[in-house]
Each structure stands twice: as structure tokens, then as C-alpha cells.
Amino acid sequence: MKLTSKQDSVLSLLLQEKKTLSAYTILERLRHQGFRAPLQVYRVLDKLIELGLVHRLESMNSFIACSYPQFENHTLIAFTICKHCENITEFHNKILNEELNKYMQTIHFQEEGTKLEIRGTCALCQKRQVIS
Amino acid sequence: MKLTSKQDSVLSLLLQEKKTLSAYTILERLRHQGFRAPLQVYRVLDKLIELGLVHRLESMNSFIACSYPQFENHTLIAFTICKHCENITEFHNKILNEELNKYMQTIHFQEEGTKLEIRGTCALCQKRQVIS
DNA sequence: CTATATAGGTTATAACATTACAATAGTCTA
DNA sequence: TAGACTATTGTAATGTTATAACCTATATAG
Numbered sequence: 001m002k003l004t005s006k007q008d009s010v011l012s013l014l015l016q017e018k019k020t021l022s023a024y025t026i027l028e029r030l031r032h033q034g035f036r037a038p039l040q041v042y043r044v045l046d047k048l049i050e051l052g053l054v055h056r057l058e059s060m061n062s063f064i065a066c067s068y069p070q071f072e073n074h075t076l077i078a079f080t081i082c083k084h085c086e087n088i089t090e091f092h093n094k095i096l097n098e099e100l101n102k103y104m105q106t107i108h109f110q111e112e113g114t115k116l117e118i119r120g121t122c123a124l125c126q127k128r129q130v131i132s
Numbered sequence: 133m134k135l136t137s138k139q140d141s142v143l144s145l146l147l148q149e150k151k152t153l154s155a156y157t158i159l160e161r162l163r164h165q166g167f168r169a170p171l172q173v174y175r176v177l178d179k180l181i182e183l184g185l186v187h188r189l190e191s192m193n194s195f196i197a198c199s200y201p202q203f204e205n206h207t208l209i210a211f212t213i214c215k216h217c218e219n220i221t222e223f224h225n226k227i228l229n230e231e232l233n234k235y236m237q238t239i240h241f242q243e244e245g246t247k248l249e250i251r252g253t254c255a256l257c258q259k260r261q262v263i264s
Numbered sequence: 265c266t267a268t269a270t271a272g273g274t275t276a277t278a279a280c281a282t283t284a285c286a287a288t289a290g291t292c293t294a
Numbered sequence: 295t296a297g298a299c300t301a302t303t304g305t306a307a308t309g310t311t312a313t314a315a316c317c318t319a320t321a322t323a324g
Binding site: 058059061080082083091093095096099100103104107108109110111112113114115116117118119120121122123126 | 190191193212214215223225227228231232235236239240241242243244245246247248249250251252253254255258
């Protein structure tokens, strides 16, 4: 699978960021690369999401590069979001995934895409709070 | 805890719906009850969410009454969302909750509010698909 | 080479959410 | 009960996120 130049621009930008970016922030940052309208950004994002290379953080209306692009077709996409430092961490947890699948079977729900977003305080920010 | 009349209007409306409602839909429906601006709705929603009586569906930018208001302080809020019939079902799963808490301990993340949103096809819509 | 699918360009507009500032109503206590 | 405090409400303006509609260009398979 080969990305187009626009797709590559957006993915590269997201990969070099640690935080999430909104579509409009991406637009501003890529104006010099020929992006002129929001829709151009949204279309590229849609494609990258479909390819599993980018995720949308539902609770933040923003986007982030996938940290595990090698895990193709992982339908459970999970993040911790620190409300202090705003650090976003994607994680995978086998047991959680299995328990979720089990429950989906018991209720006969055919799962096709799951988002787990956990807000709170990361380990580092907890230490910072003790100090201050 | 006693709700104000505006808070009661919004909660009542959400309780009688099965689907989610956007803030602007709520505004339209409650115009005859003195709601005139989006902010009035958002403020009431914020309060009801804080009280645990309403949840926000992050992936849909919309709101729904809590199906388990008696479970106070449940920080894991989970839904299945059928993409065909748009039915939203809130659920609680003890094991899932426990596994999540375990993992939060291993990574030293202090969890303060978690959203789980599962998209797919509900049991009923799967049957409908077989027929048609 | 031409049909089809995918990607891109542009304008306008829809949908969702917040800032800022002022006023009012309820609650507590001195 | 007056004064102080807190939560709620009113209103206008604005900011942010996302899509519709229509058209053009490029790539690829038969």
C-alpha cells in the first residue's frame, strides 16, 4: 500500500507529534504543502483511519498516529489521556480484549470497532502533585 | 439532591427517548419551555453529567440518560452502538471493569473517568440481514 | 485507449461548543 | 434579617469542528 503525497504529509505530521492534533491544526500546519480547505484534511484523515494508521480521539475531536500500525485490524483502540500533561498513550491489553469479545458473544453483538478512552492522571503527574 | 426545573426538563426529555439527542436537538425540543440559547442546554447537560444522570456519547457528540443512575460513581461508562438501527445500549460488566482497574494499577495510571464505545451490529439487525 | 475507481480542488454551509458579561435566586451565617 | 457567598440563568457574540455539493484530475485494469 502506497500513500499519496497528501496522505504522507498528514501522517508524517502526526507521527512527529506526541499530542493529538485537530483537523484544523493540521490544516494550518500544512498550508505550505498545498492544503487549503478543511475537507482536504478530513478526506486524508478518513483514509488513514480506514488504513489503521491514524485514530480519532472521540472525546477530543482530534487525531493521532497509531502507535501499533503493525497490529493490523485491531478493532479495540484504547488510550489513556492525562488531564494534566495531556499526554496520550495508546495501549493494547490482551485480557481486556478477550473479555470484551466474550461479552460481545454473550449479548450477540457483532463488534466492528471499539474505542476505549481513559481520562485521569498519569504516573508522572501523580509524582509532580506530591512534590508541589 | 433536587434538580432545578431546567435540569428536570432536559433529564425528562432524555429519559423518554431511546436514542441519543444532540444539544441542539434538545434546544429545539425545549424551546417552548424557555430554552433559547445553546449555552442554556450545555450548562444543564454539564450539571447532569456531573451528577451521573446523563452521559455524553463521545463518538456521536450527543447525550443520553444514564440507564443505571443507582450505580453512583461508576467511572467506566460503556455502550454498544448499532450502526444499522442506531440503538444505544449502556452496559456494565464486572470482569471488564476489574481487568481495567488491574491494568491501570500496573501502569500506575490514576483513572478518573472512562468511556467505552462499541460500534457494530446488534443481534436484531443481524437477523434482519439474514432475512433480506 | 477507455471505463472505472480513487483522489483532489473549491465554495458554502451545517453542526457543535464556548467566552464574556450581566442578572437572579437560593443558602448560610453573623 | 442583612450581608456574603454560591449556584443558576439570560443573552449576544464568537469560536471550533465537520460535511454537502459539484466539479476536475490521476491512476489502473481490461
